Amino acid sequence: MKKEMKNWFQIIILGIAISLTGCKKKEDDHNHDNPAPVQPGEAEIHLENRVGNVKFYLGENYVTEAGDTVKFTMFKYYVSNFQFIKEDGSVYTVPKDSCYFLVKADDVESQELHFKNIPAGNYKGVRFIIGVDSLKSAAPLEERTGVLDPATGAQGMYWSWNTGYIFVKAEGTCPAIPDSLQNKFKYHIGLFGGYSTPTINNIKTVELMFNQNVKISSNKKPNIHCYVNPLEMFKTPTTFSIPSKPIIMASPDSKIIADNYADMIKFDHIH
Amino acid sequence: MMKYKVKLKGFSRSFLKKEWAVALSFIILLACKKDMDQNPVPQEPFKGFYQPEHFPPILQPFDVTKINEKSFALGKRLFYDPILSRDSTIACGSCHIQASAFTHHGHDVSHGIEDKLGRRNALPIQNLMWQKNFLWDGGILNLELVAISAITSPVEMDETLPNIVEKLKRSKVYPQMFKEAFGTNEITSTKMLIALGHFMALFISDKSKYDEVKRGKAQFTEQEQRGYNLFKQHCEACHREPLFTDQSFRNNGLQHFFSIDKGRYEISLLDGDEGKFKVPSLRNIEITAPYMHDGRFSTLMDVLNHYSSGIQNYPNLDPLLINKIPLTEQEKNDIIAFLKTLTDPSFIRDKRFSEF
Numbered sequence: 001m002k003k004e005m006k007n008w009f010q011i012i013i014l015g016i017a018i019s020l021t022g023c024k025k026k027e028d029d030h031n032h033d034n035p036a037p038v039q040p041g042e043a044e045i046h047l048e049n050r051v052g053n054v055k056f057y058l059g060e061n062y063v064t065e066a067g068d069t070v071k072f073t074m075f076k077y078y079v080s081n082f083q084f085i086k087e088d089g090s091v092y093t094v095p096k097d098s099c100y101f102l103v104k105a106d107d108v109e110s111q112e113l114h115f116k117n118i119p120a121g122n123y124k125g126v127r128f129i130i131g132v133d134s135l136k137s138a139a140p141l142e143e144r145t146g147v148l149d150p151a152t153g154a155q156g157m158y159w160s161w162n163t164g165y166i167f168v169k170a171e172g173t174c175p176a177i178p179d180s181l182q183n184k185f186k187y188h189i190g191l192f193g194g195y196s197t198p199t200i201n202n203i204k205t206v207e208l209m210f211n212q213n214v215k216i217s218s219n220k221k222p223n224i225h226c227y228v229n230p231l232e233m234f235k236t237p238t239t240f241s242i243p244s245k246p247i248i249m250a251s252p253d254s255k256i257i258a259d260n261y262a263d264m265i266k267f268d269h270i271h
Numbered sequence: 272m273m274k275y276k277v278k279l280k281g282f283s284r285s286f287l288k289k290e291w292a293v294a295l296s297f298i299i300l301l302a303c304k305k306d307m308d309q310n311p312v313p314q315e316p317f318k319g320f321y322q323p324e325h326f327p328p329i330l331q332p333f334d335v336t337k338i339n340e341k342s343f344a345l346g347k348r349l350f351y352d353p354i355l356s357r358d359s360t361i362a363c364g365s366c367h368i369q370a371s372a373f374t375h376h377g378h379d380v381s382h383g384i385e386d387k388l389g390r391r392n393a394l395p396i397q398n399l400m401w402q403k404n405f406l407w408d409g410g411i412l413n414l415e416l417v418a419i420s421a422i423t424s425p426v427e428m429d430e431t432l433p434n435i436v437e438k439l440k441r442s443k444v445y446p447q448m449f450k451e452a453f454g455t456n457e458i459t460s461t462k463m464l465i466a467l468g469h470f471m472a473l474f475i476s477d478k479s480k481y482d483e484v485k486r487g488k489a490q491f492t493e494q495e496q497r498g499y500n501l502f503k504q505h506c507e508a509c510h511r512e513p514l515f516t517d518q519s520f521r522n523n524g525l526q527h528f529f530s531i532d533k534g535r536y537e538i539s540l541l542d543g544d545e546g547k548f549k550v551p552s553l554r555n556i557e558i559t560a561p562y563m564h565d566g567r568f569s570t571l572m573d574v575l576n577h578y579s580s581g582i583q584n585y586p587n588l589d590p591l592l593i594n595k596i597p598l599t600e601q602e603k604n605d606i607i608a609f610l611k612t613l614t615d616p617s618f619i620r621d622k623r624f625s626e627f
Contacts, residue, residue, distance in 0.1 A: 140332050141415040141461050150419055151432030151460030160423045162410040162538055191540075195412055196403060199539045252540050 038120045039218035043084070045113040045126065047103050047265065049075065050227040058105050058172075065235035068242045070185070072172035075105040075230050078132050078147070078157065078165060079206075079265075084118055085125040087213050092119055100132065102147040102157065105230075120217040125209040126224065130261065131167035131202065137192040138163060159190060162250055166190040167202060168261055170233060176243040185246040187233065189254045189261070202258035208267040225269050232264035233257050317343070318623075320400070323477035325485050325513050329400040331472075333414045338469040342452035343623075346470025348445075349463060351626045354438050356384050356428035363418065363467070364626055366393045366427075370619055372555035373397065373474065379566030383427035390426075390532055392566035394551065395559050397476040397618065403518050407548045407564045410538045415468040432460035439463065474624060476554050480612040485513065491612065498609025505578075505596045506553075506606070509589075515553035515613065521589040522546045524582030525563060534564070543587045557614045571610060575603040 049056035056062075058072050079101050082094040094115060104110045136148065144150060148165070150158040157166045166188045173183045193201030214222045234240040238256050248254050320335035322328075329335075349355065351364040366381040367373035373396035375381045381393045391407050405411040411420060421427045422435070439445040439458050449458045452466055483489035491499060502510075511517040520535040527534075527546040536544035548564045562568040568577065579598040582588070598606070618624075 138412050140334075140413055141464055142334075144461075149461065150416070151436070158419075160419045161406075163404075163412040163416065194539065197539050197541070199541060250537070250540065 040117045041120050041216040041218050042221045043115045043118055043214075043216050044221065044223045045082075045115070046223055046225045047079070047111045047113065047228050048225065049105055049111070049230060051229055051231055056105070056228075056230060062231055064231055064242065065239045066241040068174050068176055068234075070172055070174045070231075070242060072105065072170060072230060074169060074171040076103060076155075076157070077130060077168040077261075078102055079113070079128050079130055080136075081129050081133055082113075082115065083127040084115075084123050084216070085127060085207075085209075087122040087124050091127070092123075096136075100136070100147055102153070102155065103228075104155075118216050122213040122215055123210070124213050125207060125267075127205065127207045130204045130206060130265070131190070132165045132192065133203065134192040134195070134201075137165060138195045159250070162190075163195065164190050164192050167258070168233070170230060174242045174246070177246045178243075181246055185242050186249070187247075187257055188249040189257050191250060191254060200252065200255055202254055204258060204262040206262070206265055208265070210267060210270060212270070214270055223271050224267065225271060226265050227268050228265050230264065233261045235260060236263065318473075319343075320472055321475070323475065323482070325482070326398075326401060326477065327514070330403050331400045331414050333400065333468055333472060335400065335472055337465075338472060339452070341448070342466050342469040343473065345445075345448045345452040346466040346468065347624070348448065349467050350470050354442070355422055355430060355435055357430040357434075358384050360384050361428055363421065366421075367396050369621075369625055370558070371395075372476070372559050372615075372619060374559040376558070376560065379561050381427070383424065384429055387426040387429075389424070391564050392561060395555060396471055397474050397554060398514060398552065399474065400472055401514055404549075408535050408538045409520060409549055414472065415464045418464055418467050432463075435463065436460050470624075474618070476615040476618040478617045479554065479615040482513075482615070484612070492608070494605055494608045495612050496609075498605035498607070499612075501598075501602055501606050502609050505598070508591055509550045510553050516550045518550065520544065520547040520549055522585055522587045523548075523578075524585065524588050524592050525567070525577070526583050527585070532565070545587065546585060547587065553610060554613050555615055555618070557611045558619065571607045572603060575606060579603070 051062055056072075056075075058075065061069055061071055063069055080099050082099050083091040084094070085091050098116070101113050102110060103113075132148065136143070141150070145153070147153040147155075150160070154165065157169060159166060168187070168189045170185075170187045172185055174185055175183055177183045177185060189202055191200045191202045193199060193203065208224075208226065210224070214224070216222060234242065234257075238260055240256060240260060245253055248257060317340035319338045349363075350367075351362050353359045353362040353365070355362060361384050366375040366378075368376060370376070375393040378393070380389045380391055382388050394407065399405075399414050402414075403409070403412075405414070405417045406420065411417050419432065422430050422432065436458055439449070446456060446458065449462060449466075450456050453462050480489055480491075480495075484491055509517055509519065509521060520539075522534075522545075525546070529545055533545050535547040535549075556562075556571065560569055560571075562571070562574050568574050575598060578592070578596040580595060582592050582595045584593075
């Protein structure tokens, strides 16, 4: 009797053991990531919309470099593929699953980008792209989650007829645009360079160097405060007159706007 | 080693006497297996994706191993459900009709909700896993993303994905179908699109007479053989076997109306791509009239007349067509006889794909 008891105990334990090994795989993966003795830290990048010295608001009048008076009704853009640059020049690359952000003028929270698990150390800058990289732009649907989900997250930033995302979307009004267009401008700038045949590549790399080395550690979470000027879309290198081309989407002219906005994000200070 | 044997002996003895203990450990096992065990034994074995032996390797990064009976059934239901359009009048199957190899027979360009007209001829849905990209201009790279184009187009289904998800959640049948297909109650547009992909990925047309000849199970008639020889001489450079397309984009000398449709240029933005369209497959061509991107030709003879004498000279006209393709009437008829061997009756009658 005692022996039999022992036997079916063995069976149950065997069953549990098999079921546990079958199920555990997912939880296990995490534990091997950061064997470093020093605890990683966090950082925030704050992307605040500003025009010169004043805060930028949707619905306010601004004057562009070309002298056009404009009012934005929408301004949103993707930033992605972040790398934190250490003082020795080496980089920490933010993992793919947490490196895509959609920043919107009407959503203050979207302007705060949070980064976790950054190896502790001194950092002198950050590098990222405005837009979505070509690999992700051509990825299967299952790999497009969060802000890249064409249905929900992307919120009008996905082109249904042309693979890829709109990187920067700006819409608004300018009285100098003819009434036939209801004075409206629409700039939907995307294009990742094509997959099999090359086309225009409007992915812009931004590198922001801090004014001092920034320490990131488990007890130091810096906020990297940057200013974003939407009017940069219309100046340097090309002073762009909005009424001359009020609507630009997937067309060769998109390059003009993209080249212009490449420098719209500037580092300002750390706190 | 000895100990192990002893244990095994004990194992088998208690197996007989303590079945309930075995049952208990099975229950524990089952609790974890949920994800893998979607399908209880089906009545007829479900035939998933297969690779026809004379086809090249597939090109789509779509995971065909995940196609199962339930996700296929869900995809089929969605494909034929007008719930996917804004006013619930048009389903995918409205413009992609099985009897016409999933094209919109008799319509030059397809009409969407409220009788709005598109500008291009609905393409057949067949052998999708072998395509590099989709639509006449190749604008979409992934099978599961193609449907978004038709769903959101204002002249097709004019609906939004979030709206569809809401409609599906309210439905009496879909929550259960999604659960059976994917193992969770959650309904998302991603799952919906993947289910549609699971359905369409199995649209494999590989049983035409041509295929049977390639398999050595049938023979061309004399006329078909003459047509095949002419085809290889004049057409195969673009319509490459066995899929009957090289998937390139070419300007084939149709009189173009660039203000309406610039073709591949709209995607590539490359000078010289104006008026280029994807070389379509010729499989099932007999039953997919009308022809060309705008459906301007209604018979295969019209098409061959175009190639033999109608080609317009554009700066970016395909170099292979500069001298046109002069053909006698007899030659045209021979080629058409061959093209008819590309019709796949079992594909257009396959019950698995049919609406009713």
